[in-house]
Amino acid sequence: MPAPTCASCGSARAALRRPRSGQALCGSCFCAAFEAEVLHTVLAGRLLPPGAVVAVGASGGKDSTVLAHVLRALAPRLDISLHLVAVDEGISGYRDAALAAVRRQAALWELPLTVVSYADLFGGWTMDAVARSTAGSGRSRSCCTFCGVLRRRALEEGARLVGATHIVTGHNADDMAETVLMNFLRGDAGRLARAGGLGSAGEGGALPRCRPLHLASQKEVVLYAHFRRLHYFSEECVYAPEAFRGHARDLLKLLEAARPSAVLDLVHSAERLALAPAAKPPRPGACSRCGALASRELCQACALLDGLNRGRPLLAIGKGRRGLREEPPACAPPAAAPTPAPAPPPPTTCAQQNDLRSRSVTCAYQTSIGM
């Protein structure tokens, strides 16, 4: 059967049908509609005010490529300036190729690019070094836990370096829906309390972050890149494990096949979620070392790096999560009097909320939405 005619321009052959409206559009009109929707998301949510200096987390992948391209098109209308920030985790054979893609994009779009590296920021701890350090521990997949936390910190540092007022990342609706499912499946009240946020307002002095593509379906992100002829890097990270997110993703795909609106409905449900008062996480304090948001003495990034530097990479990982100060002494003194058992500590609410109590690991490439 021949494809219908575009409902918008009426002349070209329709290339696709929008899932929500059922409207048949040609490639060009679809791209225009996609851009208009991102514009609406930003304006309605007041995500990027006029004059904002926006650091775009750029990985060379499909989402950040589309994000940068769309924001560049919208920049005059929004009166914002853009600066690409790429993070070099030090994964040989993988990140180099991705960074090459980002450099090409920066040159093509004439956008300034700053690359920040784990090696420089974290005292030589590249992901390859972290992987070697955790390799003998029997939990080699936990290297991805490090990457998620450190990447977030690195992006913050890069954004500050370029004088940014806001950070944007390319998380799409599918990413958000997967994260919502993961948080429910793991009973993570702390994240669920934040899972609905369009972005973080910048607690504890952190730069405000938002995800302008969070209402765009993954399929439409890929189609936009196709019709705009955008080139991106599409290989999986060499350390990507069979992360828990994979299960959430498979479940989401099944749900989507049965009910196409399930992806966006999940995102909207999370936005409207309110937690019972008893379930809300306590107000966080500041890391004693770096001042970032933390519910323990050390924020997650500092705790992880300390473990690495002490030659005990898993110190801040795993069930119980005995931190550095809380390590029991060699001979525990007998309890003088019975004391009530303390409540289990809430998950760290540092810049990146990775739930370290869970045995599962969130892949670096698929950072959870955190705050």
Next chain:
Amino acid sequence: MAAPLCVEVEFGGGAELLFDGVKKQQVTFSGQEGPWDIQNLLVWIKKNLLKKQPELFIQGDSMRPGILVLINDSDWEQLGELDYQLWDQDSILFISTLHGG
């Protein structure tokens, strides 16, 4: 005997990794084995082109969810999906969406 059918298959978004990195190739079917629809094309691809891990490309009789199919730059959902009858010189593009970005 019907005229031979020549189509171009293309793989993108990471799907090319399942085909030894080959992004584009011409495929010719002789008329006797027809009629050729996408369903038959998938069977043919699985048998002749897929170098590894077929379950990452095909699930059952159809595409693995998350791999888009564009026929002459149009979403296959509009054209009948598996039942679309191939024409000579058609271009079929398979784009994977299944990776981080």
